[in-house]
Amino acid sequence: MAATNPDPTHRPSEDKYRDLWKWDKVTWGCHAVDCYPGGCPWRVYSRDGKIVREEQAAIFHTIQSGVPDMNPMGCQKGASWSQQHYNEERVLYPMKRAGKRGEGKWERVSWDTACTDIADAILDAVQEQGPQSLYHIGTPGEGGTQQILWNNFSAQLGFQVTDLQAEINDFSPGIYTTFGKFDPAPGADDFFHCELVLIWHANPIYTNMTWYHFIQEARYNGGEVVTIAPDFSPSAVHADYHIPIGIGTDAAFANAMSQVVIQEGLVDVDFVKKQTDLPLLVRTDNLRFLRASDLNAGADDQFYWIDAKTGGIAQAPKGTLDPGPMDPALDGAARVKLAGGAEVEVRPVFALLRDMLNAQYTPEKVHTICGVHPDTTRKLARKIAARKTRIMMGWNSGKYYHGDLMERAMMLILGLTGNWGKHGTGARSWAVGLNDGMFTVLLKSQAGSEMTLATRAMSDAMVQSMIEADPTITDEIARYNVEREMTKMMGIFTPPAFFWYHHCGYREVWNRPGYNDPEMKRSFDEYFREACEKGWFDTIDEQTRQAEPRFLIEVGGNLLRRQRGGARMLLEHLWPKLKMIVSVDWRINTTGLYADYILPVAQHYEKMNQPYSSPMHLHVLLIEKAAEPPGEARSEWQIIQGIAKALEKRAKERGASPWLRKNGQPVPLETLWSWITKGGDLADDAKLIDEIFRDSAILGTIPPDTTLEKMRQKGAVRAVGWGNSAMMVCQQSPIEPDKTHTPFRNHIEQLKPYPTLNRRASFYIDHDWYLEAGEQLPVHKDNPHHGGEHPLRLTSGHPRWSIHSMNHTSRVMLGTHRGHPVMYMNPDDMAARGLGNDDEARVFNDLAEMRIRVRWSPGTQPGQVVIYNGYEPFQFKGWRGPEVVEPGMVKWLHFAGGYGHLQYRGLHWQPIPIDRAVHVEVAKA
Numbered sequence: 001m002a003a004t005n006p007d008p009t010h011r012p013s014e015d016k017y018r019d020l021w022k023w024d025k026v027t028w029g030c031h032a033v034d035c036y037p038g039g040c041p042w043r044v045y046s047r048d049g050k051i052v053r054e055e056q057a058a059i060f061h062t063i064q065s066g067v068p069d070m071n072p073m074g075c076q077k078g079a080s081w082s083q084q085h086y087n088e089e090r091v092l093y094p095m096k097r098a099g100k101r102g103e104g105k106w107e108r109v110s111w112d113t114a115c116t117d118i119a120d121a122i123l124d125a126v127q128e129q130g131p132q133s134l135y136h137i138g139t140p141g142e143g144g145t146q147q148i149l150w151n152n153f154s155a156q157l158g159f160q161v162t163d164l165q166a167e168i169n170d171f172s173p174g175i176y177t178t179f180g181k182f183d184p185a186p187g188a189d190d191f192f193h194c195e196l197v198l199i200w201h202a203n204p205i206y207t208n209m210t211w212y213h214f215i216q217e218a219r220y221n222g223g224e225v226v227t228i229a230p231d232f233s234p235s236a237v238h239a240d241y242h243i244p245i246g247i248g249t250d251a252a253f254a255n256a257m258s259q260v261v262i263q264e265g266l267v268d269v270d271f272v273k274k275q276t277d278l279p280l281l282v283r284t285d286n287l288r289f290l291r292a293s294d295l296n297a298g299a300d301d302q303f304y305w306i307d308a309k310t311g312g313i314a315q316a317p318k319g320t321l322d323p324g325p326m327d328p329a330l331d332g333a334a335r336v337k338l339a340g341g342a343e344v345e346v347r348p349v350f351a352l353l354r355d356m357l358n359a360q361y362t363p364e365k366v367h368t369i370c371g372v373h374p375d376t377t378r379k380l381a382r383k384i385a386a387r388k389t390r391i392m393m394g395w396n397s398g399k400y401y402h403g404d405l406m407e408r409a410m411m412l413i414l415g416l417t418g419n420w421g422k423h424g425t426g427a428r429s430w431a432v433g434l435n436d437g438m439f440t441v442l443l444k445s446q447a448g449s450e451m452t453l454a455t456r457a458m459s460d461a462m463v464q465s466m467i468e469a470d471p472t473i474t475d476e477i478a479r480y481n482v483e484r485e486m487t488k489m490m491g492i493f494t495p496p497a498f499f500w501y502h503h504c505g506y507r508e509v510w511n512r513p514g515y516n517d518p519e520m521k522r523s524f525d526e527y528f529r530e531a532c533e534k535g536w537f538d539t540i541d542e543q544t545r546q547a548e549p550r551f552l553i554e555v556g557g558n559l560l561r562r563q564r565g566g567a568r569m570l571l572e573h574l575w576p577k578l579k580m581i582v583s584v585d586w587r588i589n590t591t592g593l594y595a596d597y598i599l600p601v602a603q604h605y606e607k608m609n610q611p612y613s614s615p616m617h618l619h620v621l622l623i624e625k626a627a628e629p630p631g632e633a634r635s636e637w638q639i640i641q642g643i644a645k646a647l648e649k650r651a652k653e654r655g656a657s658p659w660l661r662k663n664g665q666p667v668p669l670e671t672l673w674s675w676i677t678k679g680g681d682l683a684d685d686a687k688l689i690d691e692i693f694r695d696s697a698i699l700g701t702i703p704p705d706t707t708l709e710k711m712r713q714k715g716a717v718r719a720v721g722w723g724n725s726a727m728m729v730c731q732q733s734p735i736e737p738d739k740t741h742t743p744f745r746n747h748i749e750q751l752k753p754y755p756t757l758n759r760r761a762s763f764y765i766d767h768d769w770y771l772e773a774g775e776q777l778p779v780h781k782d783n784p785h786h787g788g789e790h791p792l793r794l795t796s797g798h799p800r801w802s803i804h805s806m807n808h809t810s811r812v813m814l815g816t817h818r819g820h821p822v823m824y825m826n827p828d829d830m831a832a833r834g835l836g837n838d839d840e841a842r843v844f845n846d847l848a849e850m851r852i853r854v855r856w857s858p859g860t861q862p863g864q865v866v867i868y869n870g871y872e873p874f875q876f877k878g879w880r881g882p883e884v885v886e887p888g889m890v891k892w893l894h895f896a897g898g899y900g901h902l903q904y905r906g907l908h909w910q911p912i913p914i915d916r917a918v919h920v921e922v923a924k925a
């Protein structure tokens with residue numbers, strides 16, 4: 001007879017399990033990392049002062065009736081982040097290098113010692129080489145608001161804060177070239193309106209698991225999904241069609257579709273005439289735009305078209321896209337008499353484009369370039385012309401040498417078919433900055449709304465005076481100009497290409513002719529010198545050359561992994577020059593292994609913070625402190641204050657004089673702490689975050705009267721306005737409470753001009769260098785053989801298992817895959833090299849060699865090998881990951897400037913590193 005349970009409510013094993021899920025505190029959480037768009041709201045559960053778990057918080061409201069909501073947002077990294085708070089990797093105390101760099105010997109020191117040593121190293125560097133020897137490597141990696149504050153703090157100290165856009169290269173150079181802005185960011189829910197989604201240079205199944213469902217849900221509306229990729233990528237699995245394109249031949253394919261659209265009369269003529277530069281006239285004698293200055297009739301940036309109503313040439317309006325009573329012609333030719341008396345022929349860009357497409361890019365000709373059958377090309381072109389089409393792009397294309405040409409050609413097919421500025425259309429890149437207060441808080445001289453209002457009034461006045469001086473410029477253009485001047489003045493960004501060239505050893509590799517575009521007529525150094533002499537990047541080259549780097553700090557980044565060329569370049573060329581390297585992180589990453597100091601930072605749920613906010617979800621979120629960080633880890637804001645106090649103290653003790661910041665003002669060494677904390681008013685993390693919410697409300701991005709207290713109740717608020725940040729203003733669409741967001745509506749609905757040289761979507765660039773390179777129109781060019789003459793091409797993508805490198809060594813994540821780095825390779829290529837599944841292979845080229853296990857992958861194209869991005873170099877033999885075989889090329893043309901929108905602007909136009917389609921060979925190890 002079975003024993004009876006004396007207490008039926010007593011179930012020990014069940015109780016134990018239930019006990020696991022008990023909590024005594026619930027807070028708001030998110031992950032302030034660069035997992036774009038991020039911003040997933042979480043509830044964080046703690047017990048006895050320890051975080052026990054997190055759970056997705058489905059708090060977003062339905063925005064548009066009939067459109068699915070965003071709930072619940074989250075990914076598997078986020079769902080297990082609390083476990084990373086307490087894993088073995090946590091650094092608990094400030095650590096000082098005790099052996100040689102990279103030897104792995106550390107000693108625990110006090111915060112006082114760490115801050116004093118760092119302050120002394122900064123003062124030594126300034127004394128020896130000047131403030132130009134201080135480097136803060138820009139990265140959005142980890143930290144949200146707390147990390148951005150550090151960028152600004154370093155800039156205020158006169159550091160060279162490298163532009164994070166060039167560091168990470170999530171730039172869309174072809175979108176920028178076309179629109180004068182790279183960052184259209186449609187709402188995730190706006191994908192529901194798409195009738196055709198082209199997943200092109202992206203893999204959202206891996207990278208956008210928080211909102212990818214909208215792409216699938218668009219199919220309930222009859223939408224179709226096409227993945228264009230060399231490999232049968234994870235995102236191809238769920239698409240209606242997969243187009244296996246040859247590596248790096250996307251511009252040819254896009255141009256072939258444009259050829260079909262024009263030849264078959266499918267062009268959206270009204271859209272093209274109003275929105276693009278295709279009606280503008282080009283001189284056939286020199287291939288330059290016809291300008292008013294040619295005719296002695298006005299400025300260099302006044303352009304012309306043929307008015308089909310009169311048959312004569314006329315000035316295209318600059319202040320509006322509305323042609324008024326005119327009808328700009330897309331075809332034909334005219335003869336005009338120049339100021340000097342000579343007569344030249346002029347033709348619309350459209351006519352030149354059509355001739356080029358017919359001559360070089362018919363679907364039959366392109367078939368031999370990209371391998372796509374002409375019937376497929378025609379079929380897709382017709383679909384694009386007939387449907388609301390969006391290109392779901394990631395940041396893969398921009399990482400190709402000719403990625404700008406690919407993107408320009410992709411924008412061209414959208415432009416010809418009228419596919420942007422309407423719900424469910426356009427392209428997609430990234431933008432952050434809805435939380436405007438994040439950027440203004442350190443720039444104010446005191447806490448409180450008074451200074452915020454004064455700051456806003458000052459910037460509004462600058463915008464207004466620019467518009468008054470030139471009524472043809474829009475509010476958007478004026479805001480860019482104001483931001484460009486302010487970031488330059490504050491020294492917030494420095495394009496790092498000059499640092500790499502002078503101090504990191506890239507000059508030699510950039511000059512290798514075989515690694516570059518053979519159509520360029522001169523050597524790299526000649527272009528580089530011309531760019532510097534013409535002042536296209538101001539005096540950055542001179543400033544960078546003047547001083548040897550001595551001090552380098554990275555906050556939440558991982559330079560030796562991320563840098564193309566990695567440790568191979570930096571340890572050899574840069575590291576010996578540096579007297580101190582500081583890594584601020586919650587763990588010791590590969591860069592930390594070679595650093596002199598590790599400063600332990602609080603993890604996501606251990607400090608007050610805000611994640612990056614994006615138009616893709618249009619929400620601003622709160623992250624609350626749920627528990628104390630372990631050991632002596634601190635928030636970034638508290639560490640900044642410790643360094644500020646130590647700098648004050650040591651400067652006084654050493655009798656150091658204040659040095660000048662970028663704005664010419666001396667660094668307030670004597671009152672540094674008081675200066676950054678506004679007399680101590682914002683010293684506390686919670687007060688700082690409260691101030692930022694209040695400032696954002698004043699600046700108009702979030703609802704009025706938003707405070708920390710209100711955010712504690714809600715967790716998130718939807719944006720109500722774009723504020724002043726240029727990345728937001730550039731969306732050029734209204735934020736409507738009951739509509740999904742799609743960018744560029746103002747250009748379409750209000751005919752507001754674009755911030756380009758000719759104020760139109762620009763498919764023709766007549767910059768001298770572009771003409772020299774034959775890239776005035778979006779053409780296809782073969783990928784240069786960077787890496788050497790080797791048969792395979794190494795491509796990459798963002799991984800599924802990690803945000804960059806920060807989750808790659810998480811035990812939870814390691815348990816979800818093979819647990820070690822892998823390279824995907826076609827079975828035929830493997831067989832030819834005697835490689836079996838999971839064998840270790842040598843991957844090598846002219847520059848270096850690394851080892852990795854091979855994964856049998858029939859979906860990978862022959863000739864292609866794929867290593868997803870982000871593995872820690874220390875996961876490989878000899879700590880050499882795929883970055884060592886990357887030459888780290890930049891496209892020479894991206895040093896071009898002095899041409900309308902082709903000029904340096906923080907986070908925008910600048911040389912960016914290339915890492916796709918590097919030539920390699922593979923052999924059995």
Ligand code: SF4
Binds near residue numbers: 035040
């Ligand atoms: S890591 Fe990023 S994408 Fe994943 S849940 Fe967190 S915020 Fe969302």
